[in-house]
Amino acid sequence: MSTHRFLTEPHTVAIVGCPFSGGQPRPGVDKGPIHLVNAGLVDQLKSLGWAVEFAGHHLFEDISVQGDPPVGIVKRPRLVSGVTSAVSQIIGGHAAQGRLPLTIGGDHSLALGTILGTFGKYPNACLIWIDAHADINTATTTDSGNLHGMPVSLLLGLPGNESIEDTYFSWLTQPGVGITNGEHNKPTKRPVLTPAQLVYIGLRDVDAGERAILRQNGIKAFSMHEVDKFGIGKVMEMALDHVNPNRDLPIHLSFDVDALDPSVAPSTGTPVRGGLTFREGHYICEAIHETGLLVGLDIMEVNPSLEDEGSVQQTVKVGCSLARAALGETLL
Numbered sequence: 001m002s003t004h005r006f007l008t009e010p011h012t013v014a015i016v017g018c019p020f021s022g023g024q025p026r027p028g029v030d031k032g033p034i035h036l037v038n039a040g041l042v043d044q045l046k047s048l049g050w051a052v053e054f055a056g057h058h059l060f061e062d063i064s065v066q067g068d069p070p071v072g073i074v075k076r077p078r079l080v081s082g083v084t085s086a087v088s089q090i091i092g093g094h095a096a097q098g099r100l101p102l103t104i105g106g107d108h109s110l111a112l113g114t115i116l117g118t119f120g121k122y123p124n125a126c127l128i129w130i131d132a133h134a135d136i137n138t139a140t141t142t143d144s145g146n147l148h149g150m151p152v153s154l155l156l157g158l159p160g161n162e163s164i165e166d167t168y169f170s171w172l173t174q175p176g177v178g179i180t181n182g183e184h185n186k187p188t189k190r191p192v193l194t195p196a197q198l199v200y201i202g203l204r205d206v207d208a209g210e211r212a213i214l215r216q217n218g219i220k221a222f223s224m225h226e227v228d229k230f231g232i233g234k235v236m237e238m239a240l241d242h243v244n245p246n247r248d249l250p251i252h253l254s255f256d257v258d259a260l261d262p263s264v265a266p267s268t269g270t271p272v273r274g275g276l277t278f279r280e281g282h283y284i285c286e287a288i289h290e291t292g293l294l295v296g297l298d299i300m301e302v303n304p305s306l307e308d309e310g311s312v313q314q315t316v317k318v319g320c321s322l323a324r325a326a327l328g329e330t331l332l
């Protein structure tokens with residue numbers, strides 16, 4: 001099988017640094033991408049044989065919102081919308097050019113932009129979401145009001161987001177001509193993805209409202225329980241069988257480093273014990289590289305301001321090595 005079936009030659013990874021923390025309350029996650037690049041990510045990916053494009057970090061300084069009062073309890077909807085719609089343009093541009101966008105965050109609300117970006121070019125892609133959390137709360141179910149806990153519900157166009165969807169996230173729609181609304185034949189906002197295109201691995205801190213959403217929509221999730229029960233090798237096989245049965249569809253991998261156990265990746269805003277080991281996390285990335293189908297990659301929620309110097313270096317290093325694993329680093 002040829003590697004990287006959908007990318008143009010020479011294979012190019014575009015590193016998109018997104019120092020953004022507006023989808024959650026803890027400062028510092030906006031320093032994540034700077035640390036990853038300072039740790040040598042660009043040269044590391046070059047040494048794997050990739051052409052690397054990195055044009056600096058996107059500060060989104062032009063996106064200033066004059067006051068951003070919460071809508072209900074949803075915090076900073078205008079800022080998150082402005083930044084993530086800009087991200088979708090950047091990622092969409094790279095995808096359209098046949099490059100592999102690697103977005104380094106930054107908090108996980110950024111996935112609103114990264115996923116629309118890649119799905120704009122590859123509407124039939126699948127999304128593999130690696131996380132301790134499901135990030136599928138709606139404006140109605142969220143307890144925290146933090147948008148980094150909500151991107152998946154907005155991408156799926158689930159009910160419950162009426163208070164923010166039409167006002168702030170109307171751009172979050174799958175581009176396409178002639179999309180019509182069943183028998184009424186009206187143009188309609190089409191969700192960026194459907195439940196069948198999505199699979200989760202690593203879940204262990206899912207809110208009650210999120211559980212109901214997962215169940216009602218038949219969304220496939222492999223929690224840590226399944227990772228323990230079947231082993232990560234089998235879980236990856238089952239996950240791919242679900243979203244990519246013939247191994248021919250493009251894959252977007254969105255990796256929240258809090259999927260890893262806090263002993264492996266301590267510097268993150270919402271750590272949850274009982275997570276993936278170092279090897280399990282890397283195995284996921286390696287297995288996706290092996291498919292040759294990766295078209296978009298996010299490494300999210302590295303927050304270097306949490307924990308001491310040592311753990312910061314540890315989490316930053318793990319972030320870099322996950323990216324390398326997804327881009328083909330092999331031990332042999």
Ligand SMILES: NC(=[NH2+])NCCC[C@H](N)C(=O)O
Nearest residue numbers: 108133137144146148149270
């Ligand atoms: N991307 C993350 N780390 N998300 C954590 C979400 C936590 C919680 N479920 C919430 O809605 O706030």
Ligand SMILES: [Mn+2]
Nearest residue numbers: 132133256258
């Ligand atoms: Mn998480």
Ligand SMILES: [Mn+2]
Nearest residue numbers: 108131135256
């Ligand atoms: Mn997340």
